[in-house]
Amino acid sequence: MAKDTQFVGQIADIEKDFPQWYTDVVLKTKMVDYGPVKGTMVIRPYAYAIWENIQREMDKRFKAEGVENAYFPLLIPMSFFTKEAEHVEGFAPEVAVVTVGGGETLAEPLVIRPTSETIIGSMYSKWVQSYRDLPLKINQWCNVMRWEKTTRPFLRTSEFLWQEGHTAHATAQEAEEMTMRMLAVYKEFAENCLAIPVITGKKTEKEKFAGAVATYGMEAMMHDGKSLQAGTSHYLGQNFANAFNIKFLDADGVQKAAYTTSWGTSTRMIGGIIMTHGDERGLVLPPVVAPVQCVIVPIAAHKAGVSENCRALAERLQKAGVRVKVDDSDNSPGWKFNEWEMKGVPVRLELGPRDIESGKMVCVRRDTHEKAEYALENAETVVTDLLSAVQKNMLESARARRDKRIVYADGMAGILSAVEGGNFVKAGWCGKRECEDKIKEQTAATARVYAEGERAERCAVCGGKAEHMVVFARAY
Amino acid sequence: MAKDTQFVGQIADIEKDFPQWYTDVVLKTKMVDYGPVKGTMVIRPYAYAIWENIQREMDKRFKAEGVENAYFPLLIPMSFFTKEAEHVEGFAPEVAVVTVGGGETLAEPLVIRPTSETIIGSMYSKWVQSYRDLPLKINQWCNVMRWEKTTRPFLRTSEFLWQEGHTAHATAQEAEEMTMRMLAVYKEFAENCLAIPVITGKKTEKEKFAGAVATYGMEAMMHDGKSLQAGTSHYLGQNFANAFNIKFLDADGVQKAAYTTSWGTSTRMIGGIIMTHGDERGLVLPPVVAPVQCVIVPIAAHKAGVSENCRALAERLQKAGVRVKVDDSDNSPGWKFNEWEMKGVPVRLELGPRDIESGKMVCVRRDTHEKAEYALENAETVVTDLLSAVQKNMLESARARRDKRIVYADGMAGILSAVEGGNFVKAGWCGKRECEDKIKEQTAATARVYAEGERAERCAVCGGKAEHMVVFARAY
Numbered sequence: 029m030a031k032d033t034q035f036v037g038q039i040a041d042i043e044k045d046f047p048q049w050y051t052d053v054v055l056k057t058k059m060v061d062y063g064p065v066k067g068t069m070v071i072r073p074y075a076y077a078i079w080e081n082i083q084r085e086m087d088k089r090f091k092a093e094g095v096e097n098a099y100f101p102l103l104i105p106m107s108f109f110t111k112e113a114e115h116v117e118g119f120a121p122e123v124a125v126v127t128v129g130g131g132e133t134l135a136e137p138l139v140i141r142p143t144s145e146t147i148i149g150s151m152y153s154k155w156v157q158s159y160r161d162l163p164l165k166i167n168q169w170c171n172v173m174r175w176e177k178t179t180r181p182f183l184r185t186s187e188f189l190w191q192e193g194h195t196a197h198a199t200a201q202e203a204e205e206m207t208m209r210m211l212a213v214y215k216e217f218a219e220n221c222l223a224i225p226v227i228t229g230k231k232t233e234k235e236k237f238a239g240a241v242a243t244y245g246m247e248a249m250m251h252d253g254k255s256l257q258a259g260t261s262h263y264l265g266q267n268f269a270n271a272f273n274i275k276f277l278d279a280d281g282v283q284k285a286a287y288t289t290s291w292g293t294s295t296r297m298i299g300g301i302i303m304t305h306g307d308e309r310g311l312v313l314p315p316v317v318a319p320v321q322c323v324i325v326p327i328a329a330h331k332a333g334v335s336e337n338c339r340a341l342a343e344r345l346q347k348a349g350v351r352v353k354v355d356d357s358d359n360s361p362g363w364k365f366n367e368w369e370m371k372g373v374p375v376r377l378e379l380g381p382r383d384i385e386s387g388k389m390v391c392v393r394r395d396t397h398e399k400a401e402y403a404l405e406n407a408e409t410v411v412t413d414l415l416s417a418v419q420k421n422m423l424e425s426a427r428a429r430r431d432k433r434i435v436y437a438d439g440m441a442g443i444l445s446a447v448e449g450g451n452f453v454k455a456g457w458c459g460k461r462e463c464e465d466k467i468k469e470q471t472a473a474t475a476r477v478y479a480e481g482e483r484a485e486r487c488a489v490c491g492g493k494a495e496h497m498v499v500f501a502r503a504y
Numbered sequence: 505m506a507k508d509t510q511f512v513g514q515i516a517d518i519e520k521d522f523p524q525w526y527t528d529v530v531l532k533t534k535m536v537d538y539g540p541v542k543g544t545m546v547i548r549p550y551a552y553a554i555w556e557n558i559q560r561e562m563d564k565r566f567k568a569e570g571v572e573n574a575y576f577p578l579l580i581p582m583s584f585f586t587k588e589a590e591h592v593e594g595f596a597p598e599v600a601v602v603t604v605g606g607g608e609t610l611a612e613p614l615v616i617r618p619t620s621e622t623i624i625g626s627m628y629s630k631w632v633q634s635y636r637d638l639p640l641k642i643n644q645w646c647n648v649m650r651w652e653k654t655t656r657p658f659l660r661t662s663e664f665l666w667q668e669g670h671t672a673h674a675t676a677q678e679a680e681e682m683t684m685r686m687l688a689v690y691k692e693f694a695e696n697c698l699a700i701p702v703i704t705g706k707k708t709e710k711e712k713f714a715g716a717v718a719t720y721g722m723e724a725m726m727h728d729g730k731s732l733q734a735g736t737s738h739y740l741g742q743n744f745a746n747a748f749n750i751k752f753l754d755a756d757g758v759q760k761a762a763y764t765t766s767w768g769t770s771t772r773m774i775g776g777i778i779m780t781h782g783d784e785r786g787l788v789l790p791p792v793v794a795p796v797q798c799v800i801v802p803i804a805a806h807k808a809g810v811s812e813n814c815r816a817l818a819e820r821l822q823k824a825g826v827r828v829k830v831d832d833s834d835n836s837p838g839w840k841f842n843e844w845e846m847k848g849v850p851v852r853l854e855l856g857p858r859d860i861e862s863g864k865m866v867c868v869r870r871d872t873h874e875k876a877e878y879a880l881e882n883a884e885t886v887v888t889d890l891l892s893a894v895q896k897n898m899l900e901s902a903r904a905r906r907d908k909r910i911v912y913a914d915g916m917a918g919i920l921s922a923v924e925g926g927n928f929v930k931a932g933w934c935g936k937r938e939c940e941d942k943i944k945e946q947t948a949a950t951a952r953v954y955a956e957g958e959r960a961e962r963c964a965v966c967g968g969k970a971e972h973m974v975v976f977a978r979a980y
Contacts, residue, residue, distance in 0.1 A: 061627060061630065061631075063576070063577040063623070063627075064577075064580075064581055064584070064623065064626055065577060065579055065580075065581060065614060068577040068579065069577070070574065070575070070576050070577065070627055071574055071575040072574050073572035073573060073574050073642065076572070076573050076574045076575055077572070077573070079575075080573065096549035096552075096553070097549060097552050097553070097556065098546065098547055098548050098549050098552045099546070099547040099552055099555075099665060100539070100546050101539040101540075101541060101544040101545070101546065101663055102616075102647055102649070102663050103541055103544065103600070103649075103663070104540075104541075105540055105541060108540070120607075121606065121607055122606055123605075123606075124579070124602045124604070124605045124606075124614075125602060125603065125604040125605070126600045126601060126602050126603075126616065127601065127602075127603045127604065128600070128601040128603065128613075129599075129600045129601070129651040129662075130597065130598055130599075130600075130651030130652075130653070131596075131597055131651075137604075138541060138600075140578075140602065140616075147539070147540065150540055151537060151539075151546055154537065155537075166549065170647070171578055171646070171647065173578070173579075175605040175606030175607075176606075177606070186605075187577055187578050187579070189575060
């Protein structure tokens with residue numbers, strides 16, 4: 029690798045060509061690479077470390093909800109899919125099918141899981157016999173596969189990593205509460221860990237999960253004003269319990285079908301982080317999930333004591349729980365500044381002979397570009413405080429940017445001009461599929477979620493009585 | 505679930521029918537269940553929690569070796585396998601093949617990874633250009649698939665979870681050192697975390713990984729004297745680098761092929777824990793990886809203050825870093841003792857009204873069945889000390905049991921009677937495949953590893969000059 033190659037300038041202009049900016053950023057920061065099979069990606073260490081941090085934070089929250097992890101088989105008999113009518117219709121067109129195993133053609137083709145309601149349902153029917161076996165709350169971290177025609181790293185790939193939670197309950201009320209509870213867990217996680225403000229709400233029939241009674245989504249606004257569905261929570265009613273015979277003897281001596289839920293989030297969230305916070309210099313990573321929270325760049329590294337002092341500082345910060353790295357490569361400080369800015373590291377420290385002499389260090393925030401000097405002796409407090417400040421500011425500025433771009437419309441022209449201007453649009457909807465379809469045809473926007481707690485008078489399409497205020501947006 | 509069902513007695517006698525004991529234990533402790541597709545298993549929460557503890561401990565060690573995690577695609581083009589001649593021969597017969605995706609027949613069939621040397625090799629060839637890009641050390645935690653005819657939970661299933669490390673180096677020496685280093689990491693982990701003593705050493709040509717220059721394994725003795733290969737580390741030389749074009753420009757200006765390694769361990773290790781430590785009452789779990797390290801059983805739970813004191817004690821222990829659980833179910837104390845013994849929980853505390861009054865608690869060790877009273881006020885120290893003692897004793901007793909069952913033989917009759925008696929056998933071997941084959945045919949034992957540092961005079965089969973002292977055993 030040639031020294032001092034400037035990355036900046038190699039990234040497309042975020043305002044002029046956002047799709048190219050995205051591709052440049054994910055490749056040049058070594059987050060991903062394209063796999064040999066079309067539509068697949070390799071998640072490289074820099075992005076995988078973000079995923080590990082996401083997993084750690086989410087997993088803690090799931091366990092606090094009494095959810096346990098388990099692992100179910102990758103391959104699902106094709107016949108399982110046909111047991112729930114809507115489910116097979118939704119997923120059959122996009123599955124990958126194993127037809128040969130151990131050199132022999134299989135009697136029944138096996139599907140690589142696109143999601144696991146069916147196979148988990150078949151196991152729950154064995155495990156759930158009595159009301160004492162309920163609630164049953166299991167999550168799995170795994171890979172899933174959905175054959176996609178058009179793919180983009182993190183956002184849409186044939187294989188991706190995710191978590192899928194599956195619970196079974198004795199009553200509809202309890203299952204509905206669980207559905208909403210996990211939606212709330214997702215929202216708290218997205219906002220406090222990823223610094224992504226989200227709108228949560230119920231989805232329309234058209235947009236709901238294949239086989240669900242109701243789907244709730246969380247939607248985040250990306251830099252270009254498009255929406256990213258960053259997680260969903262489904263209330264499945266008794267649909268899968270009936271299809272897979274999840275029955276239990278209740279306390280009243282009556283045999284009943286259980287009520288189930290499922291909920292999932294995926295590596296897509298990494299795309300959400302990139303597209304929510306990124307700027308003209310590249311990534312801006314929220315400290316809670318950043319692989320490197322603080323990079324130390326030695327100034328005049330050849331001078332006596334500089335390297336030693338940088339390493340000593342790194343050790344102190346590491347002990348204080350900071351994910352820290354000293355960049356002691358041969359490149360110039362300027363090159364390093366650019367590289368670590370592109371990689372989105374929240375805090376940069378610069379330490380040279382004069383700083384050491386005066387007991388100071390220079391700190392630069394990635395989010396605001398603010399630069400200030402602090403006493404070296406307070407490094408632990410300074411850096412942890414800065415990381416908290418960055419995390420807080422990232423959420424607040426993302427929220428401010430988004431809130432300015434949520435507009436109301438009462439007709440098709442208003443919806444069109446709003447989404448073309450990169451906004452989310454709130455508009456009344458009568459509840460009819462044809463009006464929903466018309467909006468998509470004419471504006472390329474889809475119904476993201478119902479705007480909770482808001483009411484509209486008239487449907488923006490047909491002028492009929494509105495049943496819901498809906499958030500419309502173009503979406504990834 | 506009926507109350508007070510006694511599990512003990514439902515498990516087959518470990519001495520009379522070990523295979524049935526194993527099946528009983530893994531099913532009745534709810535570690536696994538059989539999946540709907542033949543040869544697949546569901547890893548239930550109780551076993552998955554062990555896997556999470558294994559992952560945490562191993563991952564820490566990998567990162568200390570400078571290894572980073574990443575994720576590579578599940579599906580590998582069939583043509584990749586044919587690039588390394590030995591590799592395709594070894595794996596082709598046992599792969600699962602995807603032939604249909606998104607409703608269309610694929611132009612090239614895709615193989616579900618049985619291991620990832622090929623696809624990772626293809627990516628490394630893009631990433632490695634200069635000696636500055638080396639060493640490259642990446643690990644992935646994932647699922648793999650090998651179509652097996654005869655399967656047993658954890659030990660041999662068509663799909664299993666594992667980690668596979670893949671490194672590339674500039675020199676043969678560095679790659680060989682890495683191979684041995686990871687073998688040492690595995691051994692330290694197996695002994696200190698799983699309390700499983702292992703024999704590590706080089707494998708014969710017949711037993712080595714398909715495509716490797718040399719394979720090193722770690723072998724553990726199970727309760728019945730059979731060996732379990734619990735992990736392997738491969739030196740791949742330039743085989744995969746040549747097949748996948750992993751070339752770099754060295755500091756001397758010459759283009760060279762890299763030297764690579766790979767190393768893996770899997771959920772098989774859970775089977776190893778069960779079969780190394782289990783006894784007539786069920787599981788005995790090493791504290792470092794036990795999902796529940798300490799169970800508190802209330803005595804006369806209906807009496808005033810008992811439940812409260814049990815919960816308060818649990819809170820104190822949890823704060824001290826102990827994975828603790830209060831069994832406040834409706835079952836009798838006797839039923840609970842049996843259940844938690846079957847589940848292998850290392851330490852049991854019993855707390856009743858009289859204990860509370862006198863400021864005492866009763867502690868029972870799962871490994872030695874020792875029962876003693878301690879002061880309640882010292883609970884944190886008592887329990888953490890007991891857990892350390894159990895961990896240490898489990899390794900020591902497993903080692904003592906094993907060492908008594910390693911015998912020497914200098915002829916086929918000796919080998920046969922030794923393995924029939926449930927021993928590992930050390931015997932000389934001339935290095936010829938036909939002698940190795942003969943031992944397998946006549947005794948069902950295979951060459952596990954070379955006995956490091958030991959020499960033999962004569963081959964136990966042909967009487968020719970021995971090249972190696974070899975550990976032979978029947979194996980899982």
